[in-house]
Structures are given as C-alpha cells and as structure tokens.
Amino acid sequence: MKKSLRLGGIVVTATLATMSLASCGFGGGNASGGSGGSGTTVNLLVPSYSDNTQALWEGVISDFEVANSDITVNLEVQSWDNLTDVITTKVQGNAAPDIMNGGPFAGFAADDLLYPIDEVVSADTLADFQSSFVENASVDGVQFGAPLLASARALFVNEDLLAQAGVTAVPTTWSELLDAATKISAIGGGVAGYGLPLGSEEAQAESAVWFYGAGGGFGDASAITIDTPENLEAAKFIQTMVDAGATQADAGATDRSPLMDVFVQGKIGMIIGLPPTVGQIAEGNAALNYSVNPIPTVDGKAFTLGVADHLMAFKNDGSKQEAITKFLDFFYAADQYVPWVTAENFLPTTQSGSDAMGDTPALAPFIEALPGAQFYPSTNPNWSATDAAFKSLIGQLAQGKDAQTVLTEIQAKSDEG
Structure with a gap:
C-alpha cells in the first residue's frame, strides 16, 4: 500500500528502501594493502546508510575492478555510531584508509592528511559537482571533500494518532508541538507524542533541529558557538517537552534508528525523519497513515537540517593518487553514481x-x-570535537541536568578541539 506524503501542498507517493545501521567488516578484493607486486590496493572506509550499503559498494567495486584489473579495492563498512572512533584509531596508528566516506573532514585537512579534491578527480568530475555543495566541501577556498550525497529532514506525523488525540492540525510552532505531543502521549498504551532521540547515534542532528528552530545553531567555519541565548532557549524547551511527558521515556539514551522502528509500528505521534524513512515505513508497516511536514520552530518559520556527506582521500605515503583518481572518477560517472x-x-x-x-x-x-x-x-576544524561532545553530553538534558551547564560543557569540549 502506497501512502501519501505532504509538504507545503505537494503530494507524492513513494516506496523507498529501508534504512538502518549495521556494522560490517572488510570486503572487496583480496590484497593486503599498499602498492606492491603487479597492482595497487585502495582501502575504502564507509559508514552504513542502509541494509543495502555494503552490497551497493561491492557492486561498484566489482565493476571497477573489472575495468581496472591492476587495482584492488578493500571495503570496510562501519556503523555511523562507530565511525569516529574507527577513523581516529586508524589515523593515530598511521593506518588511515585511502578513501573515506564521512561527514566532518576539516580537522584532517588542517593536519595536512588529505588531498585537495582537484588532485584526485578529473576536471570533468570536479566541474560536475553542484556549486551549492562545493562551499560546504571546502576549507579556506580549497575543496577537500567530494560531495557524495545530500539529505534534508522533515516532521513525520502519524495522522491516526493525531486525530485520536483530538489534534486537528499538524504543529508548526513549538507551543503547538508541545500541546499536540502531550495530548498524544495521554492516549496511553505505550504511545509517545514526540520521538526525541538524544542518544549518541545522532544527538547532534536532533539538537540541530531545536537549536536552528530557535534561531541559533552551531556556528560557522570560523567559530563554533554552542553556548548562546538561542541555543539555551532550545535546550530548556527540550526539557519542557520531556518534563511534560510529551516524549518517549529515557529520551537521553534513545538512538534514532530503534526509535524510528517504534514510529513505524504506530506507537509515536511525531518524529523527525529523512528520505529513507519513507522506505522504512513502506517495508515495515505499509498501512501506516502518515504525512511528511515542515519541522516546527519557535516562531513557525520553516527550515530543514541539510546534510551533505563527502568522500575524502588521505595522502598516506602518496603512492596511490592515480588509483584513487581512477576510482573516484569511475564512481561519480552517472551510470554508477545514480x-x-x-x-x-x-x-x-x-x-x-x-x-x-x-x-x-x-x-x-x-x-x-x-x-x-x-x-x-x-569545515570548522573543531566540528569533529563538537559532534563528539553532543553525542556524549546532550542526552543529559533529558536526565534533568541544568541546561546552561550542559551547553557550557559542550562548548568547552568544542574549544578544546
């Protein structure tokens, strides 16, 4: 059964593939690394976007190795939850991958670990990146990230729970969201009004929904700004939602992926989701009556959290530049990339x-x-530390810790880098 989605008057139907996080090991070719013998081995580290991620990369690698018999690609797939620790350990052990798919890269660029992208892709591939993504992939005017994919967030609403709670319109402001979520939670039977995932998996994303929704944010390439009045307003409102019983229990330790499963099964009224959420619903509960809407904000002015992940190429000993270029050009060709x-x-x-x-x-x-x-x-070198600080500290808001103290501690971790 296909369900209708609505956002700003647009109605569409969709069935997409499921999304969940999984941790996988090495795959691809059978070489052990480095340039040696008759060929070159390129090590590729990627996170899992869905249950299909490993197979999709293996398909690209298989096609590439057929066309480039002198290059072997070793694939390692990790969960997003583990990726930061894995790459940190590899870099500290002088065992960085040759290519990595991830988000933050400015710290690696600041340490002179990465190739500028124009040194590892052809001119045609470089020119094909949409200009709106190039700035987000650059540090001081030098592009270090090859934009891989983009996404946005939206409010997924269980229309049946909304109606059962007597709520007649999808919330557009925080006050409306609090009222609607509280009424939905009052239905009982394990139903939660709003799914609030402040666990480590994607704490920075849920925080961004509230911070940007209050007119705050995380700062920019030159300065990370967490401890601000706008962000404090958002942090306090998060606590208001929790204290009012408008969210699920133990919001401070709940990760997004398992919480989305609860929404799919019809036990959460509203939650922030991504494009792949549509596919997860189609596979897990096609009968769910839901809609997709703008994210509520303090004043009702719509926004979305945009995400653009990147591929980055580590210099290592400098011997694999040509092989890396061949792989990236191959991948970004429309017949592989699309x-x-x-x-x-x-x-x-x-x-x-x-x-x-x-x-x-x-x-x-x-x-x-x-x-x-x-x-x-x-592109701020301190963003990686900031991201890690959110994952470890922001959940304390839902556990009753003083909001100002939480923001101050995150700011301190960010400033330490």
Whole structure:
C-alpha cells in the first residue's frame, strides 16, 4: 500500500528502501594493502546508510575492478555510531584508509592528511559537482571533500494518532508541538507524542533541529558557538517537552534508528525523519497513515537540517593518487553514481546525477525544504570535537541536568578541539 506524503501542498507517493545501521567488516578484493607486486590496493572506509550499503559498494567495486584489473579495492563498512572512533584509531596508528566516506573532514585537512579534491578527480568530475555543495566541501577556498550525497529532514506525523488525540492540525510552532505531543502521549498504551532521540547515534542532528528552530545553531567555519541565548532557549524547551511527558521515556539514551522502528509500528505521534524513512515505513508497516511536514520552530518559520556527506582521500605515503583518481572518477560517472544514490534514497550532488534522476516524486517534499536548509559547520576544524561532545553530553538534558551547564560543557569540549 502506497501512502501519501505532504509538504507545503505537494503530494507524492513513494516506496523507498529501508534504512538502518549495521556494522560490517572488510570486503572487496583480496590484497593486503599498499602498492606492491603487479597492482595497487585502495582501502575504502564507509559508514552504513542502509541494509543495502555494503552490497551497493561491492557492486561498484566489482565493476571497477573489472575495468581496472591492476587495482584492488578493500571495503570496510562501519556503523555511523562507530565511525569516529574507527577513523581516529586508524589515523593515530598511521593506518588511515585511502578513501573515506564521512561527514566532518576539516580537522584532517588542517593536519595536512588529505588531498585537495582537484588532485584526485578529473576536471570533468570536479566541474560536475553542484556549486551549492562545493562551499560546504571546502576549507579556506580549497575543496577537500567530494560531495557524495545530500539529505534534508522533515516532521513525520502519524495522522491516526493525531486525530485520536483530538489534534486537528499538524504543529508548526513549538507551543503547538508541545500541546499536540502531550495530548498524544495521554492516549496511553505505550504511545509517545514526540520521538526525541538524544542518544549518541545522532544527538547532534536532533539538537540541530531545536537549536536552528530557535534561531541559533552551531556556528560557522570560523567559530563554533554552542553556548548562546538561542541555543539555551532550545535546550530548556527540550526539557519542557520531556518534563511534560510529551516524549518517549529515557529520551537521553534513545538512538534514532530503534526509535524510528517504534514510529513505524504506530506507537509515536511525531518524529523527525529523512528520505529513507519513507522506505522504512513502506517495508515495515505499509498501512501506516502518515504525512511528511515542515519541522516546527519557535516562531513557525520553516527550515530543514541539510546534510551533505563527502568522500575524502588521505595522502598516506602518496603512492596511490592515480588509483584513487581512477576510482573516484569511475564512481561519480552517472551510470554508477545514480543507481547508488537512488538505492540509498538520498539526493545527488552532481549535476549529471540530478539530470539523470529527473523528477523523483518520493524526494519532492525534501527537495522543497532544501532552500531553507541549515548545515553543520563541517569545515570548522573543531566540528569533529563538537559532534563528539553532543553525542556524549546532550542526552543529559533529558536526565534533568541544568541546561546552561550542559551547553557550557559542550562548548568547552568544542574549544578544546
């Protein structure tokens, strides 16, 4: 059964693939690393976007190795929850991958660990990246990230629970959200009004929804700003939601993926989701009566959290530059890239990819939200430390810790780098 989605008057139907996080090991070729013998081994470290991620990369690698018999690609797939620790350990042990898919990269660039992207892709590939993503992939005017995919967030609403609670309109402001979520929670039977995932998996994303929604944020490339009046207003409102019983229990330790499963099963009234959430619903509970809407904010002015993940290339001993270039050019060709990004249910970052995808109805609500997107300051070298601080500290808001203290501690961790 296909369900209708609405955002700003657009109605679409969609069935997309499921999304969940999984941790996997090495795959791909059978070489043990380095340039040696008759060929070169390229080590590729990626996070899991869905249950399909490993197979999708293995397909690209298989095609690439057929076309480039002198290059072997070793694949390592990790969960997003583990990725930061894994890459930190590898870098500290002088065992960085040759190519990595991730978010923050400015710290690696500041330590002179990365190739500028124009040194590891052809001129045609470089020119194909959409200009809106290039700035977010650059540090001081030098592009170090190859934009991989983009996404946006929106409010998923269980329409049946909304109606059962007597709420007649989808909330657009925080006050409306609090009222609606409290009424939905009052239904009982394990139902929660709003799904609040402040656990380590994606604490920075849920925080961004509230911070940007209050007119605050994380800062920019030059300064990380967490301890601000706007962010404090947001942090206090998060606590208001928890104290009012408008969220699920133990919000401070709940991760997004398992919480989304609860929404799919019809036990949560509202939750922030991504394009792949549509596919998860289609697979897990196709009968769910839901809609996709703008994210509520303090004043009702719509925005979305935009995310653009990147591929980055580590210099290591400098011997694999040519092999890395061949792989990246191969991957970003439309015949490889478009099936990959489509299967993961995200938005393309290349012009050829956008042209090839054309009008994809399932993505329309999220595309419409992108003009108001706010992005993580991933080009700030301290963003990685900030991201880690949110994952470890922000959940304390839901456990009753003073909001100002929490923000002050996150700011301190960020400043330490």
